[in-house]
Amino acid sequence: MKRFYDFFIQKAQKYYNENPKIGRGDFFTSPELDEAFGKSVAYFIKDYLNEFDNPKILELGAGNGIMARDILEVLDVAYIIYETSHYLTNVQKNLLNNKNVIWTSSLEELEPFEGIILSNEFFDALGIAPVKDKKELYINGLKEVWQEPHKDTRHFIDIFNIDDNYYELPLDAFYIYERLSKILKKGYMLTIDYGYKTSPYKNTIRGYKDSKIIQNIYTEDMFDITYMVDFSMLEKIGEYFGFKNIFLKKQRDFLIEIPYFVATLEEVCQEEEAYSIERCSRLKNLILSMGESFYVLFQQKL
Numbered sequence: 438m439k440r441f442y443d444f445f446i447q448k449a450q451k452y453y454n455e456n457p458k459i460g461r462g463d464f465f466t467s468p469e470l471d472e473a474f475g476k477s478v479a480y481f482i483k484d485y486l487n488e489f490d491n492p493k494i495l496e497l498g499a500g501n502g503i504m505a506r507d508i509l510e511v512l513d514v515a516y517i518i519y520e521t522s523h524y525l526t527n528v529q530k531n532l533l534n535n536k537n538v539i540w541t542s543s544l545e546e547l548e549p550f551e552g553i554i555l556s557n558e559f560f561d562a563l564g565i566a567p568v569k570d571k572k573e574l575y576i577n578g579l580k581e582v583w584q585e586p587h588k589d590t591r592h593f594i595d596i597f598n599i600d601d602n603y604y605e606l607p608l609d610a611f612y613i614y615e616r617l618s619k620i621l622k623k624g625y626m627l628t629i630d631y632g633y634k635t636s637p638y639k640n641t642i643r644g645y646k647d648s649k650i651i652q653n654i655y656t657e658d659m660f661d662i663t664y665m666v667d668f669s670m671l672e673k674i675g676e677y678f679g680f681k682n683i684f685l686k687k688q689r690d691f692l693i694e695i696p697y698f699v700a701t702l703e704e705v706c707q708e709e710e711a712y713s714i715e716r717c718s719r720l721k722n723l724i725l726s727m728g729e730s731f732y733v734l735f736q737q738k739l
């Protein structure tokens with residue numbers, strides 16, 4: 438008998454360590470669709486970074502390193518990447534070899550700093566514990582079993598007064614926020630991911646292989662496992678650890694309020710060459726399809 442929480446982490450770590458096909462098969466993320474995404478994030482955070490004498494950016498789970506590259510094209514700032522996949526760390530190091538970046542695979546190693554913590558599609562890869570009627574999901578071979586929660590899940594249920602509905606409790610997000618609240622002396626946290634504004638009360642866990650959904654996640658060996666992020670939970674966890682909510686909005690609304698993004702969209706979509714037409718459709722994807730399903734959470738640590 439194994440906790441679903443442990444099963445999830447093993448599958449996610451295996452996927453990201455062995456052969457994640459980010460941007461070449463299993464999925465494309467927003468930074469990979471167009472450089473305007475990372476650059477827009479850079480223009481958004483620029484003024485906030487100026488509040489600090491010696492600011493740093495910490496990016497959580499940087500994938501192929503593309504968002505870091507595009508941000509560092511706009512901003513000259515010390516950049517730290519937290520990444521646990523050796524495979525992706527090497528990909529990032531090759532891409533960012535002449536930039537002001539350091540890497541860590543452990544948040545425990547980081548010295549406290551002031552600045553900004555960023556992530557795109559990081560929280561959807563972290564361990565969750567599904568619960569319903571305050572029972573936790575375990576798996577026994579291919580069978581799902583609901584039983585008394587592990588003490589860590591119980592602790593989460595008690596702190597956040599979880600009721601009898603179905604929830605995918607973000608236990609690892611809780612541990613990460615706890616650590617980040619010690620590392621970030623003062624600053625902001627910008628979290629971008631697909632998910633819900635209020636708890637969905639339904640199973641959002643999915644496995645993907647070669648862009649197709651997997652029918653049975655318990656019989657497959659290697660695949661991308663993920664779920665929709667419950668942003669109401671991230672807000673509550675943040676508040677518990679001293680992060681005040683500034684806003685939670687759809688990626689579409691976030692991007693169209695950034696003048697650089699709007700100017701790029703207008704310029705590219707006026708041009709008639711094949712490359713620009715294609716680029717225009719990728720930029721529109723960031724505000725139409727992905728713009729609808731992705732949220733941006735901005736929190737402040739005082």
Ligand SMILES: C[S@@+](CC[C@H](N)C(=O)[O-])C[C@H]1O[C@@H](n2cnc3c(N)ncnc32)[C@H](O)[C@@H]1O
Binds near residue numbers: 504
């Ligand atoms: C879905 S990918 C997103 C990559 C990138 N941010 C992007 O938007 O293209 C998730 C990233 O988080 C990393 N990751 C997953 N679980 C992690 C963990 N527990 N600690 C640190 N990084 C993790 C993965 O290795 C990968 O870089």
